[in-house]
Amino acid sequence: MIDRWQNRGDQLPGEEVLYWHILLRDQPEAVALARLAQERLAPFAADLHFTPLEWLHITTMVVGHPSNAAPTKLLQETRKHLAPIAPAHVGTGSVAYHPEAIVLLVEPSEALRPFRTAAQAASRAITGRDGIDSEAPWIPHITVAYSTASRPAGPLIAALGRQLPRRSLTLDTLDLVTQIGPERSWAWRPLATITCGDTG
Numbered sequence: 680m681i682d683r684w685q686n687r688g689d690q691l692p693g694e695e696v697l698y699w700h701i702l703l704r705d706q707p708e709a710v711a712l713a714r715l716a717q718e719r720l721a722p723f724a725a726d727l728h729f730t731p732l733e734w735l736h737i738t739t740m741v742v743g744h745p746s747n748a749a750p751t752k753l754l755q756e757t758r759k760h761l762a763p764i765a766p767a768h769v770g771t772g773s774v775a776y777h778p779e780a781i782v783l784l785v786e787p788s789e790a791l792r793p794f795r796t797a798a799q800a801a802s803r804a805i806t807g808r809d810g811i812d813s814e815a816p817w818i819p820h821i822t823v824a825y826s827t828a829s830r831p832a833g834p835l836i837a838a839l840g841r842q843l844p845r846r847s848l849t850l851d852t853l854d855l856v857t858q859i860g861p862e863r864s865w866a867w868r869p870l871a872t873i874t875c876g877d878t879g
Contacts, residue, residue, distance in 0.1 A: 680826040683779035692860045697742035699798040702854045703735040708846040716823040719839045726828035740798040740810040753805045760797035764875045767791050772845035776832050782820040791819045851875040
């Protein structure tokens, strides 16, 4: 494992960036599973930064600076693209170890791809680009902890394992969130929630 923020650029205090997330605080099965993972990882808390359960999420797309995105128009456009999409039935419980984070995979990933496609299409219409993370492979996941130190992953894997009890989720919303300041401050401001099938 490595320190996620050692060589990573971060937002400045007060700087705002828009994200499309699927917020999970109203998904009790996901919250309980993340809590279980964090409890098992608690002995290593000195080297980890835990995602607050209030802000448990699946990052769907990074939109960018609000001044470039016209949030009201973006919401209208995204609602149009999300309207014909059916809720996604997915599962989570498989644990993956990234050098910078420990995550729960959300599978099948293809079930959530229409959400990202809708967000990208709306972003393209309003900003001229498919979000600022469009080149990166997208693997839907729930981050339970970020690494804040360089250390072997073995003890973490021994404590948490690679498979937690599988839980089923039905996901039918996208949340437009402003993240303010450095990532670890968790100064988030949800702006709107769009539901599948919502035509406004």
